[in-house]
Amino acid sequence: MPELPEVEMIKLSLEKKITGEVIKGVQILNPKSFQGEVSYLLGSKIKKIWRRAKILGIDLIPKSKKAELTLLFHLKMSGQIIFQPKNNKRFIGGHPTLDMNLDMPNKSTRVIFELANGSKLFFNDQRKFGWIKLIQTPELSGQDFIKKLGPEPFDKLFTNKVLKENLLKHKSQPVKAALLDQTILAGVGNIYASEACFNASINPETKIGSLTDLQLTSLYEGILKALSDGIKHGGSSKTHFVDSDGKKGYFLDYAFCYNRAGKDCKRCMIGKIVKIKLGGRGTFYCPNCQK
DNA sequence: TGCCCCCTGCAG
C-alpha cells in the first residue's frame, strides 16, 4: 500500500494523538504480524513517532529502566494503522462516505494496541505481508532493512549529485526499476516511480546509462515533485490507504500517468497513457512526451 | 538481473 507520502500521512495524523500515551495492552490476532517480546511493551510510554523511507517507527520509554524500545511498522501492500479515540468518538470532516468503515476490529485486523487513556490503535493488513517489530532502540541501526536504505528524499543530504552517483552504479537498469530500488533512494514505490518518470519526461524503460546529465537532473526534480504532490494531496488511496483517522488521500485524482491507461496525456494532450509491465510491476507513461 | 513467494480479495 504505502509509499513515502502515505506513511508520512499516517505519521502526521498519528503523532499528536498518541505521543505521551502509555501502552496498556496488546492483542495479537495474527502471530506472524508481530515480532518481538510483547510483554516489554506493557506500561511503556510513547516518546516519538518517526518515518524512515516506508517504515514507521515509534520510540518508547519502557516502564522499568531497561533500554529504550522502538516499535517498527512496515505496511507493505495492504497495511493500515487506525486510531480509535476513547469511546470510539470520531469527528471526521469532509466527505464521510469516502472514508473507510471504521468499525474495528475488522476482518483484516492483525494487532490491537490499547492505550491507557482508553484509545486504541489497530494494525490492519489484509494481505498479511506487513509486519511490526519490537526492538531495543540501540539495535535499530544494525537492522538490515534500515542499513540498506539509501538517502531520504527530503533530507538535505539527498542532492542531485547523490542521486546521480547512486543511479550510475546501475547503468543497465531501466530508470523506473532503479527508482524502486530502496538502496538508491528510499521511499519511492510503484505509483511515484511512474509519476517521477513522467515529471522528468523520461520513458521508464530507458537505461540509466543512456540518460543525459540534464535528464538526471530532471529526474531528481521529478522525484521530489511527485513525492511532495503526493503529500500535498494526502497520499494515494487506490484500494487500501487511509491515514490514522481513516481518511483517504486524493493524489490519484491529480496523477499524470499512474492508473490512467488509455486516457489523454495531461501534458502534451496528444499522447494516450499506456500501461506496460516493467520488472513485474505495472508501469504507466505517455509514449509521446516521455522519451 | 529476473522470477517466485509471502497472502487476501476484487475487477474483468
Added chain:
DNA sequence: CTGCAGGGGGCA
C-alpha cells in the same frame, strides 16, 4: 475463473 494489487526478500 484468471490476473492483478502502494512491497520486498530470497533464490538461481
